[in-house]
Amino acid sequence: MKFPLIGSDRIRESVLAWVAMRRIPHAILIEGENGTGRHTLAKYIANSCVCDGEDPPCGSCRGCHLAETGTHPDITVTAPEDGKKNITVAQIRNLRNDAYVKPHMASGRVFIIDKADTMNEQAQNALLKVLEEPPGEIVFILIAESKAALLDTVISRCTVLSLSVPETAEAVAYLKKNTEHAEEAIRNALDESGGNIGLTLEILDGGAKSASAAEEFIAYMLASDEYNMLKLTCGFEKSRVEAGNFIKELKACTAEAVKSKHADIFTARVLTEFYNELPRFEQSLQTNINLSLLFCSLVCKAAEINKK
Numbered sequence: 001m002k003f004p005l006i007g008s009d010r011i012r013e014s015v016l017a018w019v020a021m022r023r024i025p026h027a028i029l030i031e032g033e034n035g036t037g038r039h040t041l042a043k044y045i046a047n048s049c050v051c052d053g054e055d056p057p058c059g060s061c062r063g064c065h066l067a068e069t070g071t072h073p074d075i076t077v078t079a080p081e082d083g084k085k086n087i088t089v090a091q092i093r094n095l096r097n098d099a100y101v102k103p104h105m106a107s108g109r110v111f112i113i114d115k116a117d118t119m120n121e122q123a124q125n126a127l128l129k130v131l132e133e134p135p136g137e138i139v140f141i142l143i144a145e146s147k148a149a150l151l152d153t154v155i156s157r158c159t160v161l162s163l164s165v166p167e168t169a170e171a172v173a174y175l176k177k178n179t180e181h182a183e184e185a186i187r188n189a190l191d192e193s194g195g196n197i198g199l200t201l202e203i204l205d206g207g208a209k210s211a212s213a214a215e216e217f218i219a220y221m222l223a224s225d226e227y228n229m230l231k232l233t234c235g236f237e238k239s240r241v242e243a244g245n246f247i248k249e250l251k252a253c254t255a256e257a258v259k260s261k262h263a264d265i266f267t268a269r270v271l272t273e274f275y276n277e278l279p280r281f282e283q284s285l286q287t288n289i290n291l292s293l294l295f296c297s298l299v300c301k302a303a304e305i306n307k308k
Contacts, residue, residue, distance in 0.1 A: 001059040004044050005037045006174045006197070007166025014161075015041070019048045019056055025159040027131050027140045029116070031147045032163030035198025041161065042112055042141045043067075046075050049139050050106040063106055073104035079114035087115065089123040096130045099138055108137025116142035117149035124151045131157045165195035179204060192241075199241045210242070214249040218257055221274070221302040222267060229302060233295035243294070244285050251278045273305045 003012050018024045024045060030038045047057035047067040057064050066072035078095050080087050095111055103109050113119075119127065131140060131154065140158075147155050147162075165171070168190060174197070175186045181204050193199035213232055220228045236246045254275040258268055281298055 001044070001047070001057045001064075004040045005163075006170050008037075008163055011041075011161050011163070015045065019045075022056075024049060024139055026134045026138060027142070027158040029142045029144065029147060029150070029155065029158035029160045030163065031144050031160065033145060033196065035193070035196040035200075035202075036163040036165060037197065038143050038163060039114070041163070042143055045139070045141060046110045046112060049108060049110045050074055052106075072106070074106040074109045075112065076109070077112045077114060080118055086118040086120060087113065087123055089120070089126050092119065092123045092126040096126060099130050100135050103137070108139065110139045110141065112141045112143065114143045117144035117146060119150075121151065124154050128153055128157070166197065168195060171195060171197060171200070175200065175204075199239075202239060202241045203245060210236075210245040210249040211253065213246060214253040217250060217302075218253055218271070221306055222270065224303065224306055226299055226303050229299045230296070233299065237291040237295060240285055240291065243291050244282070247278060247282055247285070247298075251275060251282075254278070270306050270308075273308075274302055277301055277305070 003016060005012065028045065030041055032038050044057065047059075047064055049056075050063040050067050050072050051057045052061040052063045057067070059068075063072065067075055076095070076098060078087060078091055081091070095113075099109070099111065101109075113127075127140075128151070134140070142150075142154075142158060144150065147160060166174075168187075171190055172183065172186055175181065175190075176183060179186070179201070181189075185204060186200070189200045189203040192203055213235070217229055217232055220226075220232065233246070236243045254271050258271045258275065281294060284294055284297075
């Protein structure tokens with residue numbers, strides 16, 4: 001299986017050497033902003049650990065197939081529970097107890113801790129006990145945006161892999177080869193995302209989705225359907241990039257609707273007033289505003305304008 005990341009040559013060489021020698025460090029911390037490939041790299045390392053083939057990760061053995069589908073019994077993922085922002089000390093204690101259970105089918109076990117930087121000090125200290133003396137063939141993979149939120153004692157027991165964005169030329173070549181988008185669109189998206197591959201793909205692939213959603217939103221607004229406006233915007237609350245794409249498309253669709261020959265005087269007035277409000281929401285995206293609050297405010301403003 002080909003190494004999944006572009007750029008990061010030093011990290012690539014290190015990881016490939018570990019895998020080839022079957023000497024993967026027992027604790028790895030992968031840090032980097034969203035979209036730099038943290039989860040992709042964690043998955044590659046985890047798959048390598050449970051691969052049954054001669055050249056791991058081979059991608060064709062039973063272990064690789066189970067890992068690829070997220071059903072391998074020896075790969076465990078710990079992340080904040082639904083509705084919670086932090087990994088709790090109880091979760092880490094459960095992980096620690098589970099670490100002493102023998103592997104089910106592979107030669108060892110892999111424990112991935114996603115959003116490791118959300119652990120509080122108590123949870124990190126609970127993890128530290130098993131990091132210091134890991135039982136058997138175990139690999140811990142911690143994923144974080146930044147190691148700054150982790151205790152020095154935890155960091156010192158991990159091999160740290162710091163991911164960054166690739167060179168523009170590498171990114172353009174990769175995206176031209178692996179997507180159907182034109183080079184100009186790729187370069188524009190890379191510029192908007194600051195070179196972040198993951199965010200660039202969201203920008204490139206989110207255009208059609210955002211345009212369709214924007215048209216629906218306008219229809220719901222004119223029908224005074226606040227429930228469906230809120231429901232529709234929920235799909236853009238996970239990413240500021242997607243939220244920005246949606247508002248950008250909303251401006252374009254609103255402007256187009258104003259020009260439509262089917263728009264009566266009342267509709268044109270509503271759309272024009274709504275269009276004039278959208279730059280304010282674009283500006284809000286540049287702050288740390290909560291996206292749920294942003295879209296609630298957008299829906300309220302749309303409803304207010306339509307009821308005048």
